[in-house]
Amino acid sequence: MTHRIADTFYDALEKLHPQEQKAVKQSAFDFQMDPSLPGFSMHRVDRARDPNFWTARVNRDIRMVIHKAKGDTLLAWVGHHDAAYRWAETRRIESHPRTGAVQIVEARETVEDVVIQRIVEEAVRLPRLFADETNDTLLSWGVPEDWLDTVRDATEDTVVDIALRLPSEAADAIMAAATGERPQPAPVVAAGEDPWAHPDALRRFRVVENVEELKAALDAPWEKWTVFLHPAQREFVERDFNGPARVIGSAGTGKTIVALHRAVRLAADPDARVLLTTFNRRLADLLRAKLPLVAGHEEQARIFVEDLGAVIHRLHAERFGGVEIVDEATLRRFLEEAAAEAGLAVDPDFLFDEWLLIVDAWDVADADAYRDLPRLGRKTRMAASRRDALWAVFAQVRARLAREGLVTEAGCAHALRQGDPMPFTHVIVDEAQDISVAELMLLGAMFGARPNGLFFAGDIGQRIFRAPFPWSAAGVDVRGRSRSLKVNYRTSHQIRKRSDTLLPETLVEADGAEENRLGVTSVFDGPVPTIRVYDTPESEREELEAWVDTLLHAGVEREEIAILVRSSDQMAALDAMNIHVMTMHDAKGAEFRAVAVPRLAHDVIPDESRLLTARDEAHLDEIMTTERHLLYVAATRARDFLWMSGVAPVSEFLSDLADRELERGR
Numbered sequence: 150m151t152h153r154i155a156d157t158f159y160d161a162l163e164k165l166h167p168q169e170q171k172a173v174k175q176s177a178f179d180f181q182m183d184p185s186l187p188g189f190s191m192h193r194v195d196r197a198r199d200p201n202f203w204t205a206r207v208n209r210d211i212r213m214v215i216h217k218a219k220g221d222t223l224l225a226w227v228g229h230h231d232a233a234y235r236w237a238e239t240r241r242i243e244s245h246p247r248t249g250a251v252q253i254v255e256a257r258e259t260v261e262d263v264v265i266q267r268i269v270e271e272a273v274r275l276p277r278l279f280a281d282e283t284n285d286t287l288l289s290w291g292v293p294e295d296w297l298d299t300v301r302d303a304t305e306d307t308v309v310d311i312a313l314r315l316p317s318e319a320a321d322a323i324m325a326a327a328t329g330e331r332p333q334p335a336p337v338v339a340a341g342e343d344p345w346a347h348p349d350a351l352r353r354f355r356v357v358e359n360v361e362e363l364k365a366a367l368d369a370p371w372e373k374w375t376v377f378l379h380p381a382q383r384e385f386v387e388r389d390f391n392g393p394a395r396v397i398g399s400a401g402t403g404k405t406i407v408a409l410h411r412a413v414r415l416a417a418d419p420d421a422r423v424l425l426t427t428f429n430r431r432l433a434d435l436l437r438a439k440l441p442l443v444a445g446h447e448e449q450a451r452i453f454v455e456d457l458g459a460v461i462h463r464l465h466a467e468r469f470g471g472v473e474i475v476d477e478a479t480l481r482r483f484l485e486e487a488a489a490e491a492g493l494a495v496d497p498d499f500l501f502d503e504w505l506l507i508v509d510a511w512d513v514a515d516a517d518a519y520r521d522l523p524r525l526g527r528k529t530r531m532a533a534s535r536r537d538a539l540w541a542v543f544a545q546v547r548a549r550l551a552r553e554g555l556v557t558e559a560g561c562a563h564a565l566r567q568g569d570p571m572p573f574t575h576v577i578v579d580e581a582q583d584i585s586v587a588e589l590m591l592l593g594a595m596f597g598a599r600p601n602g603l604f605f606a607g608d609i610g611q612r613i614f615r616a617p618f619p620w621s622a623a624g625v626d627v628r629g630r631s632r633s634l635k636v637n638y639r640t641s642h643q644i645r646k647r648s649d650t651l652l653p654e655t656l657v658e659a660d661g662a663e664e665n666r667l668g669v670t671s672v673f674d675g676p677v678p679t680i681r682v683y684d685t686p687e688s689e690r691e692e693l694e695a696w697v698d699t700l701l702h703a704g705v706e707r708e709e710i711a712i713l714v715r716s717s718d719q720m721a722a723l724d725a726m727n728i729h730v731m732t733m734h735d736a737k738g739a740e741f742r743a744v745a746v747p748r749l750a751h752d753v754i755p756d757e758s759r760l761l762t763a764r765d766e767a768h769l770d771e772i773m774t775t776e777r778h779l780l781y782v783a784a785t786r787a788r789d790f791l792w793m794s795g796v797a798p799v800s801e802f803l804s805d806l807a808d809r810e811l812e813r814g815r
């Protein structure tokens with residue numbers, strides 16, 4: 150007998166009160182031990198489309214919906230008595246006629262008339278998105294047979310409602326198709342293969358071997374990601390790569406979740422020592438907190454979670470003894486003094502950036518190398534004689550740092566690169582878009598040649614800290630082993646769609662590779678984001694407070710709301726609202742049910758003080774890009790509710806969004 154649990158059981162469990170959840174979990178454990186216990190008063194659901202649906206009693210009011218077939222059981226849904234019967238009466242569990250994947254299908258003829266009427270009326274009034282798609286195509290996407298005509302009636306306004314009633318692979322496909330992507334046909338179960346083992350069945354059903362496994366699976370029903378992965382996520386978790394590999398994807402597509410599961414999978418090998426890392430301590434803490442939800446004790450003992458800078462410092466100190474990291478002010482002083490000594494007239498900012506982004510980052514060894522170096526990441530051309538003069542300054546500074554026992558962050562990484570192997574077998578880097586050149590060179594040299602040695606998760610649209618550079622020049626080539634995730638689990642359709650407009654449809658990496666961001670879909674629906682422009686800070690504040698009050702009244706907890714600002718000096722003015730206020734930079738990696746991004750004035754984002762530091766067109770572009778990314782990061786921290794506002798004259802980014810809003814309204 151095989152026991153399974155469905156993701157719909159999770160969704161339903163999460164909606165119950167904590168006391169009810171407790172009772173349900175106990176009943177689920179008892180059921181796993183002995184489904185024949187009389188206390189369950191198992192009843193076959195009489196009017197069900199599917200004769201295999203039964204209900205099991207939890208208490209006077211709550212029923213679990215169980216699917217029993219060929220001796221196997223599935224925990225399918227749970228809820229109050231009438232709702233449980235209604236759910237079971239209107240569902241079927243069956244293998245899809247084309248793909249073979251087991252699906253939970255809402256019987257089309259049981260959907261309320263008003264819903265269907267709206268779909269039909271809209272289809273007469275507005276263009277039908279899939280009018281020309283054949284049954285054959287729709288079936289290849291996993292659309293259930295009785296939904297073919299309804300899908301063909303989908304319009305821009307009803308497609309989300311229809312998608313939400315379909316099995317997830319069909320929903321993903323039609324949402325992607327609605328945004329102009331051509332969905333791939335779903336995989337097909339070959340004759341004799343298990344339809345429950347189909348990749349799309351695995352994203353909604355999971356076998357539970359014993360009560361311990363069930364306990365672990367039900368411990369945090371809102372953490373569905375611990376159990377149910379999208380097939381594309383699963384592929385990245387399970388696949389073996391013979392070189393560095395990377396998962397990319399826009400915000401909320403579950404890249405961190407892939408990183409966590411992959412770390413656990415690699416740690417199943419008793420000889421593994423997996424470094425799960427990211428670029429700052431706060432993000433590493435978030436990863437560490439999530440790990441026990443997916444890793445057993447043994448795997449946890451083989452996974453080391455630490456931010457990359459800290460790992461490098463620690464190993465450097467262990468190998469070379471304690472050294473001091475030079476701070477920026479001292480470094481600038483050294484550079485300027487060396488230039489003055491050499492009688493070289495040079496812009497101090499240029500000198501510093503040349504050191505930071507070229508000489509130190511790429512570990513340029515000598516004058517020849519500096520002269521011949523392609524201008525990686527730098528757009529300024531320079532004559533050879535000028536380079537030689539500059540090199541003399543850099544060489545001086547290197548010598549002075551060594552004399553004074555100082556090192557740079559990059560210098561630590563370069564020193565480690567020349568030495569013994571690092572004490573890990575695999576490295577997984579989350580938020581890899583913000584990795585530094587020196588860090589990547591180190592990891593590439595140490596792990597790049599090992600099978601499964603290096604794995605990256607990141608989104609170039611969220612690069613907010615570091616300048617872009619071609620990874621292949623740093624010795625890490627992910628070409629052919631880099632793919633993107635397209636299903637957003639965090640943000641509603643409405644918030645994702647609006648945030649996406651902040652970035653171009655295609656992003657270009659430093660080495661010219663293009664990432665097309667079309668075709669991303671969300672798994673749920675929500676209110677349209679609020680985007681406002683005000684005349685005075687007072688009116689902005691007043692309405693923001695009213696928005697927060699409405700959320701609190703609607704049952705959103707205070708801790709689930711965050712206000713994000715561009716710079717820390719904007720925080721004090723909002724403190725009195727008694728809502729968590731943080732900078733956009735600090736919000737990286739976090740998520741909240743509701744997010745407000747106020748104070749988006751024209752000089753706030755893009756940050757005017759940063760723009761004033763721009764030396765040339767290329768630098769200006771880079772500042773604009775990272776500022777845009779930052780607002781994208783801020784907007785995509787929201788799950789259900791998003792507010793963005795400013796006092797006129799507002800940020801050009803906000804104007805872009807507001808204009809689209811007005812366009813939509815016409």
Ligand SMILES: Nc1ncnc2c1ncn2[C@@H]1O[C@H](COP(=O)(O)OP(=O)(O)OP(=O)(O)O)[C@@H](O)[C@H]1O
Pocket residue numbers: 372373374377378379382398399400401402403404405406407608611637638639738740785
């Ligand atoms: N398979 C899944 N099932 C359910 N929820 C999921 C799944 N994968 C991810 N999630 C949820 O989606 C949200 C976003 O996931 P995650 O943080 O991994 O995304 P990300 O791509 O790393 O985002 P960002 O780029 O913004 O850092 C989280 O709340 C996570 O729990």
